[in-house]
Amino acid sequence: MQAIARSTLALPGLLLGLCLLCGLTSVQAAPAPAGHVIIARGEVQAISAAGEARDLRRRSPFYAGETLMTGTDATAQLRFSDGALVALRPDTEFRVDRYRYEAGGGEGDESISTLIKGGFRTITGAVGKQDPDSYRVDTPVATIGVRGTHYEAVVGAGLAVAVWQGGVTLRNEGGALNLGQGANYSFATIASADRPPRGQLQPPPGLKAPADEFAPGGSDDPAGEEDGGEGEDQTAADTDATATDSGTADEDRQTSESTATTTGTGSEGDSATADSGDDTLVAPVSEADTLDAETSLDTTTDTTLSGTTTDTTLDTTFTVSEPVDTVSDITSQDARLSDTEWQQLYSGSHLGLILEANSATQGMRGGRAIADPAGSPVFTENGYAPFEPEYADAPIKEVFRRGGAALDALGSHTVDSNHTVYWGVWNGNPDPVIIQTDATDPDVIRTSNKPFFWATLQPTDPAVLDARSGVVSYNNVIAVQGGGSGGQITAADVTFTLDVNFDTGAVSNGNLQIGNGAEYWNIDLAGQIKGSFADLEIEPTSSVTVSPSNYGVLGEVVTGFTGNNGEVLGGGFLLEAQGDPGIHAEGILLVD
Incomplete structure (x- = not known):
């Protein structure tokens, strides 16, 4: 009887231990987020591989295997764990196919995504710097590989690409073309999967140089990223009020947060949630900022652009902590020109x-x-x-x-x-x-x-x-x-x-x-x-x-x-x- 009693007493402990072990194993096996949302303006969702949808807002994580979607009047800005920054245009579908990153750079690091429709602008992160083959964006007509860069891509009737800094390689059944640093062109369009990429001296319509289209600025305060916790939904207006009340000691940070609030508000009734601790500003989106998928490749304008800088603008402003490759020496300022x-x-x-x-x-x-x-x-x-x-x-x-x-x-x-x-x-x-x-x-x-x-x-x-x-x-x-x-x-x-x-x-x-x-x-x-x-x-x-x-x-x-x-x-x-x-x-x- 005593032996039975001992067994009876041991069984709950054993079960508890197994449960704790199972729970620990479950936590360890949970997938790490590929990144989190910096700004979600309008209807922004993540669709799982099983077709389940969830709304995204400021600080929401997103995972490999999910398709990130913006509504007709919506925009989103994302930060991947390797430091990559991505700004999604309205009416965009961007799937994170595979993603892995270990701090310090692991051999298995990779970032493979697909632009299904719409467009994005990005400053790439650590993935791809050591091994360019570990980074790729697929589109319906070509793949995009990088050499450490700031570029933009839009899928419409075909594909339009603009390289603002660094270089990319476009590749499809029709051939391959390098753009940006060390290449003859910084812009290209591709009509279809079997047509070779065509280099251009001018940006395709709707792909405007960052310095021309968006205002610089923004806060660079990593500590602020955790303010309020994951579940706190602090709007831009709340951020502004908080900054105003915080006193003169944080005057510089107040200025950048206030700017983010001002530029992040569109017309009356528009709303945006923004992570005030992230290095970003929100730019209002108008019809002029969007590309019509049917006409996005119809005409073009002039030239190449860029500059050696440690602060790089991306739809709004994202601050990059290290210099970005330049397209060429032509990007240095000319004393004859303002x-x-x-x-x-x-x-x-x-x-x-x-x-x-x-x-x-x-x-x-x-x-x-x-x-x-x-x-x-x-x-x-x-x-x-x-x-x-x-x-x-x-x-x-x-x-x-x-x-x-x-x-x-x-x-x-x-x-x-x-x-x-x-x-x-x-x-x-x-x-x-x-x-x-x-x-x-x-x-x-x-x-x-x-x-x-x-x-x-x-x-x-x-x-x-x-x-x-x-x-x-x-x-x-x-x-x-x-x-x-x-x-x-x-x-x-x-x-x-x-x-x-x-x-x-x-x-x-x-x-x-x-x-x-x-x-x-x-x-x-x-x-x-x-x-x-x-x-x-x-x-x-x-x-x-x-x-x-x-x-x-x-x-x-x-x-x-x-x-x-x-x-x-x-x-x-x-x-x-x-x-x-x-x-x-x-x-x-x-x-x-």
């Missing part, structure tokens, strides 16, 4: 052309430009045409400014709601046009008292031109602003024709005729589509006649496609008689 001008040039959509009268041997200048409907644009020249690979990263050689020059002419033509061409003439006599020639000293200049003819335009996306077919003749002169040794040149003095074969890219049967006083210019042209341009050569049959003499022709004719479908050619001509530079003609030309 911060605002730099951002306009390298995140804007305009190209410019400027030509100095009677300077055919020097050639036209142009490249990235800041348009100004009032007639004082800024032009830059780096020695390369925008379709040449070197153009993306080449440093600026010259910056052209109106200075005190008179504005003798100003015109514009609106092609469509996205494309307007501006042109004009700066008269450098008596007050000269200014050309800044030293990137380190804005006061190093040369001046010119000659007339300068100029134009700015937004180029057509090369992918749009690739998609066109058939032969199109451009022969209707819309506008001409020119001059030369024979006097002023207007549209009435000019005829122009050019056949563009969009199937082959060939440009043929080109002819420019200018009747300018006693001068008659007959210029034959041929060439090839390159990027957004019709790259033209002046044929040897070209001539200028000043009775009774006949001359060959030096110079160039430059034209670029503009409009949603490339329906207009805009450019210029800079011509000179061989053997007699006193005979010349130059100007801006617009045809459809």
Whole structure:
């Protein structure tokens, strides 16, 4: 009996021990979160592999195997455990397929995700730095691998990618393309899984440079991440009130938290939950900030961008604790350009052309430009045409400014709601046009008292031109602003024709005729589509006649496609008689 009694007394202890062991085992086996939510604005959910949905808000964890979804008017910002930061656009589905990270970097670390639809911007974390193959984002048309970076991707009719810092590799059945650091392009679009990635010199629509689109700032207070505990739902307004009451000792932190509250509130009735201890601000979301999935790849704008910095903006502001790789040396500031001008040039959509009268041997200048409907644009020249690979990263050689020059002419033509061409003439006599020639000293200049003819335009996306077919003749002169040794040149003095074969890219049967006083210019042209341009050569049959003499022709004719479908050619001509530079003609030309 005593033995039975002892057994009876031991049994509950044994069961209790087993239960505790089972409980401990259960806790140890629970999956670790892949990360947590910094901001949830609007309807944000996590869908498990079994199809179970749960709402996400500030501080909510998310796990490998879950699909994170934002509603039509919702946005979310996430922090992964390796330090990666991800901002999800509205109407996005982003699945965390596999994720593992051990502090210090384990051999099995990996971050494999899928962008099902919508878009995101990210600054990658520790995973992928030692082993690039351990990081990958799959999309319906390509995979994205990284080399430590800040990039953005949007799935619409295809895939659009912009690299702001560092580098990525795009790969699909059609081929592979490196973007960003060490590559010729920082932007690309992919039409389908079997079409190769197409590099672009300009960001696809809706992919705006962070410095241009979002305000910097934010708190970097890791300790604040635990304030209030996991279950506390402190709204941005509560955060603001707390900061106000906390006294002057935390003045710096109050400022950043207050800013987060201000920028995190959209229109009346909008709400957002934000982790005040995380290094982030909330930016209001408007229709302009979202991409239409049906039209996100239709047109493009200009250029590459980035900068060496330890504070990197990401939809709102995320602070990165170590420097991020830069795209190239071109991202360093140029002393000739203000911060605002730099951002306009390298995140804007305009190209410019400027030509100095009677300077055919020097050639036209142009490249990235800041348009100004009032007639004082800024032009830059780096020695390369925008379709040449070197153009993306080449440093600026010259910056052209109106200075005190008179504005003798100003015109514009609106092609469509996205494309307007501006042109004009700066008269450098008596007050000269200014050309800044030293990137380190804005006061190093040369001046010119000659007339300068100029134009700015937004180029057509090369992918749009690739998609066109058939032969199109451009022969209707819309506008001409020119001059030369024979006097002023207007549209009435000019005829122009050019056949563009969009199937082959060939440009043929080109002819420019200018009747300018006693001068008659007959210029034959041929060439090839390159990027957004019709790259033209002046044929040897070209001539200028000043009775009774006949001359060959030096110079160039430059034209670029503009409009949603490339329906207009805009450019210029800079011509000179061989053997007699006193005979010349130059100007801006617009045809459809």
